Amino acid sequence: MSNPRHFITENDLTREQFNALISNGIELKASRKRGEIRDTLRNRTLAMIFEKASTRTRTSFEAGMVQLGGHAINLSPADSQLGRGEPIADTSRVLSEMVDAAMLRTHKHSTIEQFAEVSKIPVINGLSDLLHPCQLLADMQTFVELRGSIEGACVTWLGAGNNMCNSYINTARLLGFTLKIACPPEVNPDAALLKECADHVELTHDAREACANSDAIVTDVWASMGQENDSQSLADALAPYQVTEDLMQLASKDAIFMHCLPAHRGEEVTAAVLDGPQSVVWQEAGNRLHAQKALLEMLML
Ligand code: CP
Numbered sequence: 001m002s003n004p005r006h007f008i009t010e011n012d013l014t015r016e017q018f019n020a021l022i023s024n025g026i027e028l029k030a031s032r033k034r035g036e037i038r039d040t041l042r043n044r045t046l047a048m049i050f051e052k053a054s055t056r057t058r059t060s061f062e063a064g065m066v067q068l069g070g071h072a073i074n075l076s077p078a079d080s081q082l083g084r085g086e087p088i089a090d091t092s093r094v095l096s097e098m099v100d101a102a103m104l105r106t107h108k109h110s111t112i113e114q115f116a117e118v119s120k121i122p123v124i125n126g127l128s129d130l131l132h133p134c135q136l137l138a139d140m141q142t143f144v145e146l147r148g149s150i151e152g153a154c155v156t157w158l159g160a161g162n163n164m165c166n167s168y169i170n171t172a173r174l175l176g177f178t179l180k181i182a183c184p185p186e187v188n189p190d191a192a193l194l195k196e197c198a199d200h201v202e203l204t205h206d207a208r209e210a211c212a213n214s215d216a217i218v219t220d221v222w223a224s225m226g227q228e229n230d231s232q233s234l235a236d237a238l239a240p241y242q243v244t245e246d247l248m249q250l251a252s253k254d255a256i257f258m259h260c261l262p263a264h265r266g267e268e269v270t271a272a273v274l275d276g277p278q279s280v281v282w283q284e285a286g287n288r289l290h291a292q293k294a295l296l297e298m299l300m301l
C-alpha cells in the first residue's frame with residue numbers, strides 16, 4: 001500500500017494543489033446551494049480527536065462528511081482510552097484498521113506527527129500549537145471569492161505571532177503574497193518559519209506601518225487555547241495591535257477583515273470592526289465547511 005497523503009502543514013500541498021482546493025471548495029459551495037446531492041465519500045468514516053475545544057472545526061468536518069455521504073466519529077481524550085494513557089501511536093494503528101481518515105486537534109504539533117508516522121490513512125491537522133492549516137484553506141477561499149487571486153496581494157497580520165500567524169507565513173510563501181506582521185516582540189512567530197519564508201514576510205512592531213495599503217487585515221485571539229495563563233501579562237503588550245477602525249483606514253479602501261474566530265470584541269479587535277462593513281468573518285467561518293469538503297475528497301479519493 002502506498003503512503004497516505006496527509007495535510008499536517010500547508011507545505012504538504014503544492015501551490016497548484018492549494019489553488020485546486022480553493023476552486024473545488026468554491027464549486028462544492030455552489031453545488032450545495034443548488035441543492036445537489038453528492039456522495040463521493042459514501043461508506044467512508046473520519047475519526048476526529050479533539051484535545052481542545054472546537055465549534056467550527058468539529059461542526060464543519062462532521063457536517064462535511066455527512067454532506068459527502070460519509071460519517072464522522074468524535075473521540076475526545078476524556079471518553080476514549082487516550083485519556084487513560086494509551087499511546088497516540090497505538091491509537092493511530094488501531095484507527096488505521098477501522099476508519100478512512102483522521103483529523104486531530106492537539107496541544108503539541110509533535111502529537112500529530114507521531115500519529116501520522118505510523119498511520120495507514122490520511123491525517124489532517126485540525127489545529128496544533130504550531131499551525132492551523134485548515135483555517136488557511138477557508139481564509140484563502142474567502143479572499144479569492146471576494147478579491148480574486150491572492151498572488152501578489154498584501155496581507156497584514158496584527159497581534160500574537162501564534163499558530164494562525166505561522167500558518168499565514170507558510171501560505172504567503174506557498175501562494176506568493178506579501179505578509180506584513182506587526183506583533184510585540186514577546187510573541188514573535190516561529191523563528192524557523194520566518195527564516196524559511198523571509199522573502200515573503202516583513203516583521204515589524206509598528207501596527208500602523210504594517211496596515212498601510214494592505215488588501216486584508218487579519219488577527220486572532222491574544223491568548224490561544226492552553227496559553228490563557230499568560231494572557232494578563234501579554235494584554236498590555238498586545239493592546240497597540242488591536243484592530244481598530246483607525247487602523248483599517250490605513251489599509252486599501254476595499255480591504256477585508258478576517259479572524260478565524262472565536263473573537264474577543266474589545267481585545268484583539270473592536271466590535272465596530274468585527275461587526276462592520278469590511279468584516280467577512282461569517283463567510284470565512286462558513287468556508288471552513290466547503291474548503292474542508294474539497295480537502296476530504298482530495299485526501300480520500
Ligand atoms: N477557527 C476555529 O478553528 O474555530 P474552532 O476552535 O471553533 O474550531
Ligand code: NVA
Binds near residue numbers: 164220221225260262
Ligand atoms: N490561536 C487560536 C485559534 C483558535 C481557532 C488557538 O489556538 O486557540
